[in-house]
Amino acid sequence: MIQGNKKKFNVREIREQFPALRQLIYGKNLIYFDNGATSQKPQMVLDAINLYYSKDNANIHRGVHYMSQQATNGYEDSRRTIQNYLNAEKSEEIIFTKGTTDGINLVAFSYGQLLSAGDEILITAMEHHSNIVPWQMLCERKGCVLKVAPINKKGELIMEAFDALLSKKTKLVAVTHISNALGTINPVKELAKKAHAVGAKILVDGAQSIQHTKIDVQDMNCDFFVFSSHKVFGPTGVGVLYGKEALLEKMPPYQGGGDMILKVTFERTTYNELPYKFEAGTPHIAGVICLAKAIEFLSSYDMEAIQKHEIELAEYAQDMLTTFEGVHIIGEAKKKTSVVSFTVDGLHPFDIGTLLDKQGIAVRTGHHCTQPLMDFYKIPGTIRASFAFYNTKEEIDFFISAVEKSINMLR
Amino acid sequence: MTLEEKQQEIIQDFAIFDDWMEKYEYIIELGKELPIIQADKKTEDRLIIGCQSQVWLDSSLENGKMQFYADSDAIITKGIIGLLIRVLNNETPEDIAKVDLHFIREIGLQEHLSITRSNGLVSMIKKIKMSALMAV
Numbered sequence A: 001m002i003q004g005n006k007k008k009f010n011v012r013e014i015r016e017q018f019p020a021l022r023q024l025i026y027g028k029n030l031i032y033f034d035n036g037a038t039s040q041k042p043q044m045v046l047d048a049i050n051l052y053y054s055k056d057n058a059n060i061h062r063g064v065h066y067m068s069q070q071a072t073n074g075y076e077d078s079r080r081t082i083q084n085y086l087n088a089e090k091s092e093e094i095i096f097t098k099g100t101t102d103g104i105n106l107v108a109f110s111y112g113q114l115l116s117a118g119d120e121i122l123i124t125a126m127e128h129h130s131n132i133v134p135w136q137m138l139c140e141r142k143g144c145v146l147k148v149a150p151i152n153k154k155g156e157l158i159m160e161a162f163d164a165l166l167s168k169k170t171k172l173v174a175v176t177h178i179s180n181a182l183g184t185i186n187p188v189k190e191l192a193k194k195a196h197a198v199g200a201k202i203l204v205d206g207a208q209s210i211q212h213t214k215i216d217v218q219d220m221n222c223d224f225f226v227f228s229s230h231k232v233f234g235p236t237g238v239g240v241l242y243g244k245e246a247l248l249e250k251m252p253p254y255q256g257g258g259d260m261i262l263k264v265t266f267e268r269t270t271y272n273e274l275p276y277k278f279e280a281g282t283p284h285i286a287g288v289i290c291l292a293k294a295i296e297f298l299s300s301y302d303m304e305a306i307q308k309h310e311i312e313l314a315e316y317a318q319d320m321l322t323t324f325e326g327v328h329i330i331g332e333a334k335k336k337t338s339v340v341s342f343t344v345d346g347l348h349p350f351d352i353g354t355l356l357d358k359q360g361i362a363v364r365t366g367h368h369c370t371q372p373l374m375d376f377y378k379i380p381g382t383i384r385a386s387f388a389f390y391n392t393k394e395e396i397d398f399f400i401s402a403v404e405k406s407i408n409m410l411r
Numbered sequence B: 001m002t003l004e005e006k007q008q009e010i011i012q013d014f015a016i017f018d019d020w021m022e023k024y025e026y027i028i029e030l031g032k033e034l035p036i037i038q039a040d041k042k043t044e045d046r047l048i049i050g051c052q053s054q055v056w057l058d059s060s061l062e063n064g065k066m067q068f069y070a071d072s073d074a075i076i077t078k079g080i081i082g083l084l085i086r087v088l089n090n091e092t093p094e095d096i097a098k099v100d101l102h103f104i105r106e107i108g109l110q111e112h113l114s115i116t117r118s119n120g121l122v123s124m125i126k127k128i129k130m131s132a133l134m135a136v
């Protein structure tokens, strides 16, 4: 499965396995550079979805019959696959959610129940709205205080400022591992150390890191790690919350319903143990099972080879883009993934995005759900090309000439 | 020219393009030509916030006919606004309130009116219709 020999990195061979990449958009070959928003799915995941619904479909944890057993096994096997992939100590520490946003909301509610007025939550200026709004809601509910660690123009966390904001009052640091708008990689292991030194917990938003880096939650020593399946080549509607067992034990359930209970009477309900305590109702069984397939697919390749390829793409794109007059790269952190966000003087990102679309190129334009970050740069948004391991240098060549053509049309 | 005739004229203008890029080239030119709304008119109450681009809209009633002035920070949006204004200017509020702007669909720009684009155009058309209704 995960162990064993890794396949040799060959981008042609990888592309072959993604049917969505082989299509014409407005009569042009699709160039999919919107991987930060969501990733395409390999045939193996598509087959698994089909197989699940054509054969194993049944509800889990409740049937004595064969199919229910099969589905339950598949679901619980997936939990172990994820546990292994994240190097979590126990499978009970893996909670299936609807996605990153859902995982953060779960923590904001349940861990939030343990907090009181005056307790502080520390985030950074580069967070996705998903890692801002749940904390604002918690602050309103509990009277906690939200602190925001600033970044420099390059898009890096200003460490001295972070340190200055961290105090005994800080109960949680919630930080993105990799910025979706800038590509900045945050030093989460170091941040975890700092958080723990003042007795705070740390949540790492792994939405943008799970597909680009090797994750080891024990080495990182984070208390919570969240990600979405759809960004790591799996189905939409499912995600993972990793939490340290001792902490999850202390937290009250998030939602009530079936599966999360031990015994229900009208007077009193006792809750199920981990991880079921946090998985109320029928989960996205097919999604969970197929997420494991996506993880198996990804881990059949060597992550270092993937990274090397992706970084080459990003650097090449960045070098080519900056040869155009008036192009500015937004996000120039020293440690950065395969995200290239840029603006063009005098031109609106929406116009460029629209023209690229008509040339078959999918990029994201706008604020990328990081409005406070765009305010920091005083821009309405950027054009963002975000690469995955199935993208190629030839695609970037085409993209660059399409950008040039678009700029010329608009100027 | 009637409202319908103006729509037909635009549909015919667009019929000569067989490529998306040509269509957009034309829209961009329109966007560049459109007189911009004066800076002092770009106020909050005239602003229609879209997720991607913003639109300013101002209207008035002169001799029973409506006049629209609009602007956008994105040039493609502005070009499409130009088309809308070409159709709607100098028409009565009654006609504007009931018109079906089918030309947008027929020239293939309906995607700009879908919620996914959320560029303020849908809200702009709503606002145009509202101001027409209020003027009736």
Ligand SMILES: Cc1ncc(COP(=O)(O)O)c(C=O)c1O
Binding pocket: A036, A037, A099, A100, A101, A102, A128, A130, A131, A176, A178, A179, A180, A205, A207, A208, A228, A369
């Ligand atoms: C850094 C980051 N956090 C959170 C999210 C939210 O993920 P989801 O919408 O899958 O819950 C995203 C997705 O864009 C993201 O990039």
